[in-house]
Amino acid sequence: MKTYPEWQYDEMKQVGVDYTDTKEVQDYDSRMQKLRNIKKETEDIINIVGLTAKQVVLEFGAGTGDLSIEIAKHCKMVYAVDISPVMLEVANKKAKSHDINNIKYYHAGFLTYEHQGEPVDVIVSQLALHHLPDFWKLVALKRINAMLKKGGKFFLRDTVYSFEVENYKEFFDNWLNGIKPVAGEELASDTKIAIRDEFSTCDWIMEGLMNRAGFTIDTLSYHDGFLAVYVCTKK
Known part of the structure; x- marks a missing residue:
């Protein structure tokens, strides 16, 4: 197993909810089934990035696998990456139950995943990057950029604050x-x-980090002061 410098940020540590706990993962999965429309999310991503059946997708923060399973129905291969082995186990079981065989699962994160194959066509991440401090976000984004083909697409949905900071108490x-x-x-x-x-x-x-990491932001949208969606192209 590869070791990392002691000074590197430990992305495997659980902050807040412990998603190495089976019950917490089951509760999370149950909540997401009620709150999210995975088919609609997948359709939106496919249309936005122009995903085709011959392309390869990498998802960071795959969680319990619903998005990866849906995307896998529309592309050649999905690499699903998450820091929680329990979530990956649940995701793998779901994929098998849906007879989906073109997903490979990896216990890793933005800073530790080592991509071994050809650069991918599309990278997707939803509600995961905010777990890293800003310096390490930039490191992660540069690594993401390096894993993409020239002209490859990066879709990011994440918690990003777009409200006036002076109003933070009232906003929260x-x-x-x-x-x-x-x-x-x-x-x-x-x-x-x-x-x-x-x-x-x-x-x-976040916009500055994207630019410094080597991306052109094609479209961006901010919602409700705390949620952002970016569609980017590798320069």
């Missing part, structure tokens, strides 16, 4: 109060932990 209170009636106390509690302990950055910082 309103955000948390809005979550409770829609998604329940548990998700509101998870969000509180994410605000406090994770590394969501600002819109202008």
